[in-house]
Amino acid sequence: MKTLYDPTREELTEILHGEPRYRIDQLWTGLYQQFQTPYDISTLPAALRTRLAEVLPSSLIEIKRVSTDNEDTVKFLWHLVEGIYPIETVLMFYRDRATVCVSTQAGCAMGCGFCATGQAGFHRHLSVGEIVEQVVRSAHEAQLRGRRIDNIVFMGMGEPLANEPAVWGAVERIHGDIGISARHITVSTVGIIPGIRTLATRPLPVNLAVSLHAARNDLRNELVPINTRYPLSDLIAACQDYLAAKRRRVTFEWALIDKVNDTDRDAHELAELCLQLSPSAHVNLIPLNPTPGWPTVGSPPARVAAFEQLLRRLGVNATTRQNRGTDIAAACGQLAAGQPVAITAKAKSKSQ
Numbered sequence: 321m322k323t324l325y326d327p328t329r330e331e332l333t334e335i336l337h338g339e340p341r342y343r344i345d346q347l348w349t350g351l352y353q354q355f356q357t358p359y360d361i362s363t364l365p366a367a368l369r370t371r372l373a374e375v376l377p378s379s380l381i382e383i384k385r386v387s388t389d390n391e392d393t394v395k396f397l398w399h400l401v402e403g404i405y406p407i408e409t410v411l412m413f414y415r416d417r418a419t420v421c422v423s424t425q426a427g428c429a430m431g432c433g434f435c436a437t438g439q440a441g442f443h444r445h446l447s448v449g450e451i452v453e454q455v456v457r458s459a460h461e462a463q464l465r466g467r468r469i470d471n472i473v474f475m476g477m478g479e480p481l482a483n484e485p486a487v488w489g490a491v492e493r494i495h496g497d498i499g500i501s502a503r504h505i506t507v508s509t510v511g512i513i514p515g516i517r518t519l520a521t522r523p524l525p526v527n528l529a530v531s532l533h534a535a536r537n538d539l540r541n542e543l544v545p546i547n548t549r550y551p552l553s554d555l556i557a558a559c560q561d562y563l564a565a566k567r568r569r570v571t572f573e574w575a576l577i578d579k580v581n582d583t584d585r586d587a588h589e590l591a592e593l594c595l596q597l598s599p600s601a602h603v604n605l606i607p608l609n610p611t612p613g614w615p616t617v618g619s620p621p622a623r624v625a626a627f628e629q630l631l632r633r634l635g636v637n638a639t640t641r642q643n644r645g646t647d648i649a650a651a652c653g654q655l656a657a658g659q660p661v662a663i664t665a666k667a668k669s670k671s672q
């Protein structure tokens with residue numbers, strides 16, 4: 321089933337055959353520049369709006385929206401119209417920019433034990449329209465607050481490079497029609513090498529983030545099971561080729577887990593991998609966020625700071641990611657789309 325944000329402009333012209341070109345222009349501008357629903361595009365005749373709703377329905381139904389107390393983070397819980405699966409999108413406002421974190425699959429098949437999405441298992445891939453609609457509806461929400469969206473990160477539920485064709489279709493729409501430049505678009509992967517290689521052949525230089533979490537194969541096999549298929553040396557080679565093709569820096573994401581991957585030895589191993597790349601990889605440290613199915617806790621703040629400092633001393637550019645939305649279960653790795661999560665219950669009781 322095609323939904324409202326699936327067709328390209330050419331496909332839309334075909335689907336709405338018989339409509340004059342200026343009507344398609346009005347619709348396209350309304351959808352991608354003004355973030356309106358067809359129903360709200362007042363320049364369109366009523367008959368066309370009805371026809372659109374029939375042939376190209378919206379793909380997401382908003383079930384719930386939760387915000388942090390200061391409203392700087394908004395989490396949307398949607399149901400996909402097709403298949404009624406729940407997915408989530410997170411919109412984060414900063415002083416000078418706003419970022420949308422989109423989902424690319426309902427669930428995830430990669431099975432990383434510390435991630436709530438991985439714990440919930442895989443349902444299905446999202447389509448281009450289902451990914452793009454998350455961006456458009458977030459942009460609409462930002463617009464209502466007098467803000468614009470600046471960055472798109474493919475870091476919500478799912479593994480983007482296991483669904484690369486749809487992700488790429490969405491990137492093209494986000495870039496070409498919504499007008500967000502490639503350097504403000506980041507695709508995060510657990511390390512699907514064929515996906516990284518395909519991405520390297522695509523025409524736009526989007527940022528690549530790789531969720532490393534361990535810099536030796538025995539530990540990474542445990543934390544990120546797909547490492548047994550795509551081991552570290554091959555992964556680093558694929559990153560180097562991506563760098564060469566795109567002239568962008570690669571970021572390594574590293575969720576710091578207490579006494580598991582936060583020792584000085586880990587920092588030395590990580591630094592060695594980063595410095596193998598040219599230019600050297602940037603490290604984004606994320607203190608592990610709690611999830612219901614994983615007993616281990618995040619590293620204490622002093623250890624996070626020490627790990628970051630050691631990386632810097634070893635010549636690696638490292639930053640610690642600001643933790644956003646933990647109290648509404650919207651932080652990294654906590655997206656489980658309405659699964660009964662202890663933290664969600666806490667957030668609910670707080671708002672009652």
Ligand code: SAH
Pocket residue numbers: 434435436474475476477478479480508509510529530531573574575606607608609610611652653654
């Ligand atoms: N599947 C992709 C993108 C989604 S996950 C990937 O794995 O890269 C986005 C980031 O959150 C990844 O770096 C992921 O490893 C990290 N993450 C997962 N669970 C987490 C948790 N409990 N705490 C902190 N970060 C987590």
Ligand code: SF4
Pocket residue numbers: 428429430431432435436437438439476477478479510531653
């Ligand atoms: Fe999937 Fe990424 Fe979570 Fe691993 S960390 S289970 S790849 S969403």
